Amino acid sequence: MLPAVRICSPPVSFLGSLCHGCSNTRGLYLPARGMSWSPRQINDDNTDDSCNTSHGDSPRVLITGGLGQLGVGLAQLLRKQYGKENVILSDIKKPPLEVVDSGPFMYADVLDYKNLRELVVNNRITWLVHYSALLSAVGEANVNLARTINITGLHNVLDLALENCLRLFVPSTIGAFGPTSPRDPAPDLCVQRPRTIYGVSKVHAELMGEYLHHKYGLDFRCLRYPGVVSGTTKPGGGTTDYAFQIFHDAFTSGHHECYLRPDTRLPMMHIDDCHRATVEFMEAPEYQLSLRTYNIAAMSFTPEELAVEIRKHVPELKVTYNPDPVRQTIADSWPVRFDDSNAQKDWGWRPAFGLQELVTDMISSVRAKGP
Secondary structure, eight states: OOOOOOOOOOOHHHHHTTTTTOOSOTTEEEOOSTTTOOOEEEOGGGGSGGGOOOTTSOOOEEEETTTSTTHHHHHHHHHHHHOGGGEEEEESSOOOHHHHHHSOEEEOOTTOHHHHHHHHHHTTOOEEEEOOOOOHHHHHHOHHHHHIIIIIHHHHHHHHHHHHTOEEEOOEEGGGOOTTSOOSSBOSSSOOOOSSHHHHHHHHHHHHHHHHHHHHOOEEEEEEEOEEEOSSSOOOSOTTTHHHHHHHHHHTTSEEEESSOTTOOEEEEEHHHHHHHHHHHHHSOGGGOSOSEEEOOOEEEOHHHHHHHHTTTOTTOEEEEOOOHHHHHHHHTSOSSBOOHHHHHHHOOOOOOOHHHHHHHHHHHHHHHOO
């Protein structure tokens, strides 16, 4: 039997403004992680100026999972905009020296709620970017771990964001769609029945964030990223990682064996566009947002189309195809293109990189980096 939990019954208008000032909230208890129902209280202690940052103030940003593909680059962009000391990278791994030298880094385990709470409170965090997750192919190899990190970790940051009036960004993914979703293009709102634990966890994140926004006023924001291509980071176990690895193979062995069929078309994006979209979306005034989760798009290509474009720079590149059943099945369930017309209309999203620009930039980055 669940323990008794005291729940106030304030009017709907009060609930809707809970995170817009956080005042007069004594007595409201919210359920916590999992099904334990250990209550976490939101009370008058949250009435300080951490809930009332003026428009002109710089945000204080915490990025979880900061040593993955996206965290370091996003931190660099945010630090240029808001100052180095206002953006804290965090992860459970030891950071390389260049990351430590570039700005604040702290240990943070998204499964350790107390540690996360201390980081948020002690550093007066106002924006939280939650990048911690196991990606599609890695998640399928370890479903229990993916469920724990992607869902339990999410609930921890949702609780923290609600309690501390944070602006919370949680990325979603192309993998949030399934084989019954419209594929060409996939709209923002449609049937979503993903068949990976990664996709299921991201749909869960979208719906939980939207629910807490409508019920309690949480400033939840989510972008569905396509495959993200970067010349400076390593693959993270995603189904679209071939579009990163092929560039490195072109300059090392001269041969790339692709784990997808040559005609597998998927939405893709240059990492610079991905970072810029995230910052622009986080900066957008709430009144401009008609949705809490948006698709963002840039281009859509197949492995063979990418190889043809790369051969304009590296003619000797050889590509063979040996489809991996797990990753091919995942890719076949995903959209061919994203419809991002709402992001364009609501907050002015426009990509800067097409396929030609992406390949040119990647060639330059990989050459500069060396083997």
